[in-house]
Amino acid sequence: MITKLRLENWKTHKDSELEFDKGTNVLIGKMGSGKTSVIEAICYALFGTFPALNRKEVSIEEVILSKPYEEDNASLTLEFRYGKSNYSVNRKILKKKTNQATLYENGRLIAGPQVTEVNKKIEDILKINYEIFSRAIFSEQNQIDYFLKLSPQQRKQSFDEMLALDRYERVRAGAVKVRNKMKILLALKKDSLARLLESFDEKELKEILKKLEETKERLGSINSEISQKEKIVKEFDIKIKELEKIRVLFENSRRKQIEYSTKLDTLQQEIAGFTAAKYEVSEIKKEIEKLEKEIEKINDAKSEINSLKALIEDKTKRKISLDKVILSIKSKNPLGVNEKDIEEKILGLNKKIKDLEELIDGSAEDIEKLEEKRSKNKEEIGCVCERINNHKKEHDNLKGLHAKCPICKQAVDETLKKNLSKENEACISKEEKVLDGLKGELGELEKKIELTRTEEKEQRKLFETLNKEIQALEGSKKDIQMLLENEKQAELLKKDICNLNEKQEKASKLIAKEDISEKKKEIEKNTEILRKIEKSETAEKIKKDLKGIESQLKEIKYDRDEEIEIRAIFEREKETIRSLGKELETKTEWINEAGKRKISIESMEKNIGELKRGIENIEKSNEKIAIFTNTLIETQNSLRTLLIETINDAMGDLWWRIYPYKDYSSLKIDISEGDYVLMIKTPTKWQRIEGLLSGGERSAAALTIRLAFSLVLASNLSWLILDEPTHNLDRMTISRLSLLMREHMPTLIEQIFLITHDSEMENAASSKVYFLERNKDEEGITKPIVQDVE
Ligand SMILES: Nc1ncnc2c1ncn2[C@@H]1O[C@H](COP(=O)(O)OP(=O)(O)O)[C@@H](O)[C@H]1O
Ligand SMILES: [Mg+2]
Known part of the structure; x- marks a missing residue:
């Protein structure tokens, strides 16, 4: 409320x-x-x-x-x-x-x-x-x-x-949905079952099981057969290996026998007609040694001669060049002047030079003095000229209108002017006389200086000529000294060459009689004998070895046919083992496949059972759902009827009141x-x-x-x-x-x-x-x- x-x-x-x-x-x-x-x-x-x-x-x-x-x-x-x-x-x-x-x-x-x-x-x-x-x-x-x-x-x-009746509707719809889904599931299962039954064969499993047992039995017998055969093969393998060893031994001896006899044949051909017993090896060797030493000596002498020849040649060349030098010096001094004469001449010339040097010094001094005088003279001339100029200026001054006294600077009158002018003029003419005298002196001095200078020049020219002469004399002196030295050496060379020639002649005489090629031939002959002796010895040794090999061959017991036969048996047995192995393999493979097939048939059987049960269950459930939905519809209908009846009752009661x-x-x-x-x-x-x-x-x-x-x-x-x-x-x-x-x-x-x-x-x-x-x-x-x- x-x-x-x-x-x-x-x-x-x-x-x-x-x-x-x-x-x-x-x-x-x-x-x-x-x-x-x-x-x-x-x-x-x-x-x-x-x-x-x-x-x-x-x-x-x-x-x-x-x-x-x-x-x-x-x-x-x-x-x-x-x-x-x-x-x-x-x-x-x-x-x-x-x-x-x-x-x-x-x-x-x-x-x-x-x-x-x-x-x-x-x-x-x-x-x-x-x-x-x-x-x-x-x-x-x-x-x-x-x-x-x-x-x-x-x-x-x-x-x-x-009335909340829609709930039944929803539940029913849900049930129908489930039923439809189940129908689809049922169809699917039935389809799978049909397909499974199609490929399922009850007899197949029995057959596979029987065949599996048989094959397993056969596998056992194959295995025992293989192990038996393997034993035989092993034994034959050992036998073959032994035979192989003997064969190798036999073949090796045979090969050696052939090899040795061919060797022996060639050796015997090479020494045919040769008797080794005739010769003593040690003596032949001694002879060869002796011959070799002789050849060596000859060769030594030859090389000495050669070196002497070279030496002579060299010295001769040197002597020729010395002779040339001597000749050229001599051609410069044809008169044959000696060293003493030249030295005396040099002494005389040196004295002359000294005197000349003193003269040159004197002339130089004179020039200096004269030049001094000249410059003094020029100075005096300058002074006089200035004085004259001054006097002339004063003179001009006095001529002017407002002349002044040169000393007191007071204006002078005409008379004083005239007196002063006269005085002045007298001074000028006196100075001019002095100037003339000085100029004449200067002219004299210039002439003297010129003269002394020419003298000095000539003295210096002379000095140089003398010096050159001394130098030429010194050169000649040196040439003469060199000539003497060269002549000495040329003499020594001449003697050397003479000695060497003598030596060479001696050596040449020594080897003139000897013949190297003859000696070499001798050595070759002896060496050949030695070689043949050696071959004879080798042939003896091979003969002995051959005898040994032959007796060995007699002892070896090898039968080729036996080996071939044994090998054939061995291969046959091995082949049998291989084919048995293959059979074993295919049989085992088959067993595997059959095992798989067996499992799949068994699982198929299981699936079929499950599917049958599943189908049965679904069919039962379907029946239940059908019953359930029918019940639902019935319940819904009766509920609806009940509720509507109740409402109708209420309406019946209300209607007449309203x-x-x-x-x-x-x-x-x-x-x-x-x-x-x-x-x-x-x-x-x-x-x-x-x-x-x-x-x-x-x-x-x-x-x-x-x-x-x-x-x-x-x-x-x-x-x-x-x-x-x-x-x-x-x-x-x-x-x-x-x-x-x-x-x-x-x-x-x-x-x-x-x-x-x-x-x-x-x-x-x-x-x-x-x-x-x-x-x-x-x-x-x-x-x-x-x-x-x-
Ligand atoms: N937010 C609001 N504030 C004030 N007045 C409002 C508002 N909303 C609607 N009204 C007024 O309310 C009145 C309707 O009220 P309502 O309860 O429907 O009336 P009635 O008594 O006819 O049922 C209208 O006069 C409208 O103008
Ligand atoms: Mg209203």
């Missing part, structure tokens, strides 16, 4: 608090006074939504009070009792922020502040969700005839959902071919209501259905909310309805909320009546005024 609702800033409600009681509570007011808002608030407080919001006709922020001024949040608090507990739910709606909700049970917080948590909790407590609430409990304004407006098919769906006329006596839902058809009873028969009833009659029928549903479906909650149910009803029916609401319904439903603008419906209240007042012209807020009903 809902006990209290507080609305803050919720649409037109600034702050309204409404208390409710058992029985029929009525909210009366003009349109727009905020009646529906109260019901929407109850719905929102419980489920977090209401029909207009659910259909997105409004947003939640739009419920916050906006007239006459704007608020930024709204709040709802709903108190209700359910079972033995008191609950209080609060919801806060905030602009542009997350909304919040809290739920208290007996003053203890049990959910929140998360909105979804609170929604879930309330659904759990009331055992009803928004869908059922909005259809079975809450009849919206203008939606009372909702069920009438649906098509029979939609109606069936909607009813089935409300509808005041006798033309239609009852109302029911008919289930025909799965559709839910609404039927009404005319005096003669049941008829479909579509197209038959007037607007008011339809409303009465719709209301009856609504009331019946809430009685049957929400029996645990026992709530009913009707928003403007009187639409289309005539006055008589309205008064019937208000009576029903006040008298009969409270005995069936614990709490009813009735919203109306019709003042007649005030009589429907069995508990609280709220008059909602609001000045719509001034966009005022809602003022609820309560009135208790007695």
Whole structure:
């Protein structure tokens, strides 16, 4: 039971608090006074939504009070009792922020502040969700005839959902799905089985097993045969190896025998007719040695002669070149002047040079003195010329108008002028005489200097000629010395050459009689004898060896035919072993393959068994599912019939209480071919209501259905909310309805909320009546005024 609702800033409600009681509570007011808002608030407080919001006709922020001024949040608090507990739910709606909700049970917080948590909790407590609430409990304004407006098919769906019959439908669909899947599985299994049976042959396994045993037996006998043969082969192998050794020995001796006899043959041919016994080896060797020494001596002498020849040649060459030098020196000095004469001449010339040097020195001194005098003379001439110039300047001065005394610088008169001029002129003529004398002296001096210089030049020329003469004499002196030396050496060479020639002649005489080639031939002859002696000895030795080999050959017992025969037997046995091995291999391979085949046949057998069992199981399950779905359909049908019957019962009871006329006596839902058809009873028969009833009659029928549903479906909650149910009803029916609401319904439903603008419906209240007042012209807020009903 809902006990209290507080609305803050919720649409037109600034702050309204409404208390409710058992029985029929009525909210009366003009349109727009905020009646529906109260019901929407109850719905929102419980489920977090209401029909207009659910259909997105409004947003939640739009419920916050906006007239006459704007608020930024709204709040709802709903108190209700359910079972033995008191609950209080609060919801806060905030602009542009997350909304919040809290739920208290007996003053203890049990959910929140998360909105979804609170929604879930309330659904759990009331055992009803928004869908059922909005259809079975809450009849919206203008939606009372909702069920009438649906098509029979939609109606069936909607009813089935409300009656929770759709669950059976879902389970059945699930079962059918499983059955279909099983059918596919069954077909697959049957197919696999058929294919397996096709390739399965019971006889094959028996045959394979028999053949396997036989082959294994044969394998055993092959193995023993092979080991026997291998023993024989081993023995023969040893025998062959022994024979091989003997053969090698025999062949080696034979080869040696042949080799030695051919060697002996050639040796004997080489020494045919030669008798070694005639010769003594040591003497022959001595003879050879002697001959070799003689050849060596001759060769030595020859090489000495050669070196002497070279020496003579060299010395002769040197003597010839010396003779040439001597000749050339002699040609320079044909008169044969000797060294002493030259030395005396040099001495005389040296004396002359000394004298000449003194003369040159004297001349140089004279020149110096004369030049000194000349420069002094030139100086004096310069002084006199200056003096003369000065006198001439004074003279000119005196000739001028304002002449002054040259000493006192006073102006002079004419007489003084004349005297001074005369004096001046006398001085000039005296100086000019002196100048003439000096010039004459200068001329003399120049002549003397010229003369002395020519003398000095001639003396120096002479000096040079004398020096050259001395140099030439010194050269001649050296030549004479060299000539003497060369002549001495030429003499020595001549003597040497003479000696060497003598020596050479002696050596030549010594070897003139000797003949080297003869001696060499002799040596060769002796060496050949020695070689033959050696060969005779070798031939003797080979003869002895041959005898040894021959006796050895006689001792070796080797039979070629025996070896060939033994080898043939050995190869034959080996071949047998090889072919037995091959048979062994193929037989073993076959056993492997047969083993595999055996396993696969066995597993096929196993699979066939499993498949057969699987098919059996599926077929059984299928039967069970068929039974299950049939049962489901039956259960669903009987449940549906039961529920509809109950609803029909309720409608039968309600109809005559609401509808005041006798033309239609009852109302029911008919289930025909799965559709839910609404039927009404005319005096003669049941008829479909579509197209038959007037607007008011339809409303009465719709209301009856609504009331019946809430009685049957929400029996645990026992709530009913009707928003403007009187639409289309005539006055008589309205008064019937208000009576029903006040008298009969409270005995069936614990709490009813009735919203109306019709003042007649005030009589429907069995508990609280709220008059909602609001000045719509001034966009005022809602003022609820309560009135208790007695
Ligand atoms: N957020 C809001 N703030 C103020 N007034 C609102 C708001 N939303 C709707 N209304 C006003 O509420 C009135 C409708 O309230 P309602 O409960 O449906 O009236 P009625 O009594 O006819 O059922 C309108 O007049 C509408 O202008
Ligand atoms: Mg309304």
